Amino acid sequence: MIKNIIWDFDGVILDSMPIRNYGFRKIFEDYDIVLVDKLLEYHTKNGGLSRYVKIKYFYEKLLNQNITDGEINIIAERFSVIMKNELTNKKYLINDSIEFIKENYKKYNFHIASGSDEKELRYLCNNLGINQYFLSINGSPIHKNNLVKEIRSKNNYLQNETILIGDSINDHEAAKVNNINFYGYNNIELKSISKKYINNFQEFLFE
Numbered sequence: 001m002i003k004n005i006i007w008d009f010d011g012v013i014l015d016s017m018p019i020r021n022y023g024f025r026k027i028f029e030d031y032d033i034v035l036v037d038k039l040l041e042y043h044t045k046n047g048g049l050s051r052y053v054k055i056k057y058f059y060e061k062l063l064n065q066n067i068t069d070g071e072i073n074i075i076a077e078r079f080s081v082i083m084k085n086e087l088t089n090k091k092y093l094i095n096d097s098i099e100f101i102k103e104n105y106k107k108y109n110f111h112i113a114s115g116s117d118e119k120e121l122r123y124l125c126n127n128l129g130i131n132q133y134f135l136s137i138n139g140s141p142i143h144k145n146n147l148v149k150e151i152r153s154k155n156n157y158l159q160n161e162t163i164l165i166g167d168s169i170n171d172h173e174a175a176k177v178n179n180i181n182f183y184g185y186n187n188i189e190l191k192s193i194s195k196k197y198i199n200n201f202q203e204f205l206f207e
Contacts, residue, residue, distance in 0.1 A: 002108065004157045006148055008166035009114035009121060009139075011047055011186050013101070013130070015092050016083075023082040027075055028058065035062045048170025050115045050140030051076050080120045088127040097185070098130070100201035105133040109155070112137045113147040115170065144174040152178060165198065166190075 010016045021040055028036050039058045046054070055075050059067040101110065110133055114121055118139030125131040135155075138147045152162060164175040167186040172193055175182035184190030184197045191197040198204050 002161060002163055004109040004111070004155070004162040006111045006113050006151055006162065006164045006180075007097075007101075007134075008048065008164070008168070008171045009112050009116055011167035012165060013094060013097055013112070014087065014124070014128075015094050016087055017044070017047070019083065019086045019092070022086070023079050024054070026082055027078050031063075038062055046170055047168035048115045048144050048166065048174065050143075051079055051117065052141050055079075076117065080117055083116075083120055084123055087124050090128055093128060093130075094186070096201050100204075101130070101133050109157070110134045111151050112139075113144055113151060113164070113174065114139045115144055116140060118142075144170060145177050148174045148178045148180070152180070163195070 007013060010020065020043070024039060024043060025036060028039065035058070039054065039062060042057055043054055052072055055072050056067060059065045112121065112125070112134050116124075116139045118137070118141075121139040122131065122137050125134070125137055131137060136151065138151065142150075148164060151157070152159075159179050162180045163183050164171060164178075164180055165183045165185055166172065166175070167184070167190070169190070172182045172184070172190060181195035182190075182193070184194035188197075
């Protein structure tokens with residue numbers, strides 16, 4: 001019986017991918033567009049990874065330049081300002097999942113584990129009016145694998161009573177390394193590796 005649900009954020013609760021694409025293009029607008037396109041490919045394939053990892057990837061793998069953690073933090077903050085300005089618009093909320101969350105937050109223990117920056121994530125959830133539905137809201141720079149581990153550990157959640165809902169291969173990995181079931185959503189490519197695939201929350205019943 002499922003009692004605890006850990007939610008990814010981007011692509012599951014908020015349709016933020018186009019805005020995050022815009023954000024990366026904006027902070028790297030002075031660089032070779034071909035390399036920025038390659039970064040966006042990496043970003044799309046690894047939706048669950050934090051911006052810190054993606055910024056480091058851009059410099060070290062695509063530009064072949066060293067970058068310090070301090071420099072990464074400065075760039076990440078510029079990115080965060082763009083996100084806070086754009087993503088507080090409720091039109092980006094995914095109604096399908098939001099309605100399920102609102103109707104069932106007293107029935108299950110809901111948590112968020114996201115690759116998004118934790119301070120920004122909490123800011124967005126507060127301004128979007130959805131923070132009250134979650135027992136905790138967790139984000140980067142802590143890796144999602146560890147976020148899920150901490151949620152389970154702090155709350156003594158049993159393996160067979162806990163699932164993770166996500167839209168990326170990184171979400172699947174976080175569920176796998178923590179020995180909980182993964183339910184794919186909003187990415188048909190995940191159907192073959194999901195314990196169950198959610199096409200529509202309104203038609204989906206958790207056991």
